[in-house]
Amino acid sequence: MQKTFRILSFCFLLSAFGSACWFNPNVQTRGTGYLQGEWQQDSVTNQKQLLTYSLYHLKFSCDSFYMTIRSFSKINSGMDSCMNSGKWTEYTRGTYEQKHDTLHLTGQFCNANFTIKDATGCFRAGDYDEYFKVTKKTDSLMQFASTTNVIPINARLIKRTSCHPKPI
Numbered sequence: 063m064q065k066t067f068r069i070l071s072f073c074f075l076l077s078a079f080g081s082a083c084w085f086n087p088n089v090q091t092r093g094t095g096y097l098q099g100e101w102q103q104d105s106v107t108n109q110k111q112l113l114t115y116s117l118y119h120l121k122f123s124c125d126s127f128y129m130t131i132r133s134f135s136k137i138n139s140g141m142d143s144c145m146n147s148g149k150w151t152e153y154t155r156g157t158y159e160q161k162h163d164t165l166h167l168t169g170q171f172c173n174a175n176f177t178i179k180d181a182t183g184c185f186r187a188g189d190y191d192e193y194f195k196v197t198k199k200t201d202s203l204m205q206f207a208s209t210t211n212v213i214p215i216n217a218r219l220i221k222r223t224s225c226h227p228k229p230i
Contacts, residue, residue: 090124090227094160097122098225101204101217113137118215120206124225127167128155128176144184153179154190165194165206 101120109115114137119130131152138145155176156169169190171179181187194206194215202219 088230090126090225090230092225092227093122093125093158095225096198096201097158097160097165097204098124099219099223100221102220103215103217106213109134115213118206118217120215120217122158123223124227125157125159126155127158127169129153129167150185152185156190160196163195163197165196167192167194 099122101118101122103118106112106115106117114133114135116131116133119132121128131154133150133152135145135148138148144150151174153172153174153176154167154169155172156167158165158167160166167190171185171187171190173179173183179187193209195209197205197207199205199216204217204219206215206217208215
């Protein structure tokens with residue numbers, strides 16, 4: 063009786079731990095199919111009249127994103143070694159999720175080669191976390207409306223790619 067109780071207890075614990083835990087997959091997920099590729103914003107409406115604006119290049123590869131943000135400003139609010147006469151570039155990379163029309167990008171600010179940036183350089187460093195409302199205009203034109211910026215990103219597809227999940 064005692065041996066049976068121990069065996070049953072062991073089996074119960076084994077099944078409880080076995081069903082409660084699992085390993086994360088060791089490969090990327092496929093991401094959102096229609097986003098796969100490189101998207102470029104060439105201009106902003108009335109950009110000549112704006113004091114500050116940014117142009118975006120986005121690359122979606124499976125569940126990952128890589129973003130280049132080229133900013134332009136007619137006002138110098140920082141050190142010229144960083145502002146470079148009103149023109150500078152920032153980089154970020156990470157993963158994304160899309161639910162309905164909302165795209166959530168989560169990642170880190172990076173160097174130009176997409177290695178993680180330390181906090182001692184110019185501009186932003188650390189976490190990047192942004193939500194966009196995505197509107198598909200055509201198969202090759204997308205609008206990303208940020209929740210923190212009033213100027214939407216109107217991006218055209220410059221290169222379509224397919225997801226080939228890679229090991230993490």
